[in-house]
Amino acid sequence: MATTPTDLPTAAPAAPGTTIDQLIEAEEAAMLERMPVAREMFERAHEVMPGGVTSSWASTRPIPLWVERGHGGHVWDVDGNEYVDLHAGYGVNVVGHAHPAIVEAVQRRVTMGTHFAQPTPDSIAVASMLGERFGLPQWRFTNSGTEATMDAIHLMRAITGRDLIIKVEGSYHGHHDLVNVSLWRSSGDLGPVDDPVREPGSGIPKAIADLVRIVPFNDLAAVERVFAAHPGRIAGMILEPMMMNAGIIPPHPGYLAGLKEICHHHGALLTFDEVKTGLVVAWGGATELFGVRPDIVCLAKALGGGIPCGAVGGTSEVMSAISDGRYDQVGTFNGNPLTMASARAVLGEILTPESYVEAERLGRSMFDRSMAILGEFGVPAYGCVYAFKGSVVFHDRPATNYREFLQIDTAVSHLRYLVQHNGGVFMAPWAKTESWTLSTMHTDADVDLFVRNMRRSAELVASITDRHSELFEVGSVT
Numbered sequence: 001m002a003t004t005p006t007d008l009p010t011a012a013p014a015a016p017g018t019t020i021d022q023l024i025e026a027e028e029a030a031m032l033e034r035m036p037v038a039r040e041m042f043e044r045a046h047e048v049m050p051g052g053v054t055s056s057w058a059s060t061r062p063i064p065l066w067v068e069r070g071h072g073g074h075v076w077d078v079d080g081n082e083y084v085d086l087h088a089g090y091g092v093n094v095v096g097h098a099h100p101a102i103v104e105a106v107q108r109r110v111t112m113g114t115h116f117a118q119p120t121p122d123s124i125a126v127a128s129m130l131g132e133r134f135g136l137p138q139w140r141f142t143n144s145g146t147e148a149t150m151d152a153i154h155l156m157r158a159i160t161g162r163d164l165i166i167k168v169e170g171s172y173h174g175h176h177d178l179v180n181v182s183l184w185r186s187s188g189d190l191g192p193v194d195d196p197v198r199e200p201g202s203g204i205p206k207a208i209a210d211l212v213r214i215v216p217f218n219d220l221a222a223v224e225r226v227f228a229a230h231p232g233r234i235a236g237m238i239l240e241p242m243m244m245n246a247g248i249i250p251p252h253p254g255y256l257a258g259l260k261e262i263c264h265h266h267g268a269l270l271t272f273d274e275v276k277t278g279l280v281v282a283w284g285g286a287t288e289l290f291g292v293r294p295d296i297v298c299l300a301k302a303l304g305g306g307i308p309c310g311a312v313g314g315t316s317e318v319m320s321a322i323s324d325g326r327y328d329q330v331g332t333f334n335g336n337p338l339t340m341a342s343a344r345a346v347l348g349e350i351l352t353p354e355s356y357v358e359a360e361r362l363g364r365s366m367f368d369r370s371m372a373i374l375g376e377f378g379v380p381a382y383g384c385v386y387a388f389k390g391s392v393v394f395h396d397r398p399a400t401n402y403r404e405f406l407q408i409d410t411a412v413s414h415l416r417y418l419v420q421h422n423g424g425v426f427m428a429p430w431a432k433t434e435s436w437t438l439s440t441m442h443t444d445a446d447v448d449l450f451v452r453n454m455r456r457s458a459e460l461v462a463s464i465t466d467r468h469s470e471l472f473e474v475g476s477v478t
């Protein structure tokens, strides 16, 4: 029978002696029970799509959610079950689903033609509004975050004439070769902290990985060491100003300003990958939040309001490399009219300064109430709220880099995902790595449901005496 979020029953604590794996298996069985149509679809999908999914990261235990539609802050699966959507398409749907302003903008544009490979008037409005938010005067467009970070690295190299780039250990910047190094590795595969392993991702040549230097997040001395070891050879550094694929890890005070100073001292450039944070953690992204303006900002995800998008912004000095032809920033679909119409509505009509205040209020309520419940049950936890993004992590101390993040219990993280799911809240399935994303269309009732499920998670986790899991390795990412 299809369920709505509020008609789901709350369950009793686990019986004494129940293991974490037994709890996970029971929750997964309950989930599958509610999804007969999805199970059948998933089976059929395997015949025509590898892994039965459209992108490998949609492939999750026990099966992916097969979504039929979304409206406001909620989604409905193919079995008719309704969920509060805090996954938000990996942080894209900050405007919610089928927001009237997006529907109107896209419908209007679609009737006027959707592709010319020529600029349309909306692109000027979008570039100007991004300039105001991020304090960078010029912008170009791409179709994804991957393309945006690829352009940023090409630009840093084209401008400096240098090959090496610095990247943060464990950070994800998309699936192009240049950044597919030191990703999703478990504790045992990282190498020494002062010289981390530079293993390329599958399909990426070792020669490419050798052009990257890896440093831990929040460690200025490591960056200094890399510059000292390779004088005149580093084009620049790319990083998320706050790590977003390891829960949420904010920068230490002074870290971002220190990076800018070190990079510039050595004639190198600094890129902030704000694909996840931009337009989400504050009106002007992490750039505004932490008060450090880099040479290049990469955006994607929330910018398009659900339409594929990406953007690269830069200082006049950086963007002159495009104007004068030192770097050809190209793409058939760049600045696609549909994307630009939607992005204009996102920036100009929906993500107003007030919307960040309201998101912070809802997020704070989720966070404070969750922490109070966890305290009641004696479950150690930490977390944070940054406007539309937030997290509560069942771990005793905040991770400050990727290695510390790996120590968070993966099995408990998955159990929490399942409990929220079975309680009518759809979180991102890679529960340890991902945080929640609110939208402008979420309500206090949605928050109440999340908090109710948090109570059940706390109750279950507090009742487990043996946390050893055969299903999830300690020190693994997922």
Ligand SMILES: Cc1ncc(COP(=O)(O)O)c(C=O)c1O
Pocket: 090, 143, 144, 145, 146, 147, 149, 172, 173, 174, 175, 240, 244, 245, 273, 274, 275, 276, 300, 301
């Ligand atoms: C920080 C960051 N950069 C880049 C990307 C790549 O974006 P896309 O999936 O749109 O290519 C992602 C995607 O999750 C991301 O989180």
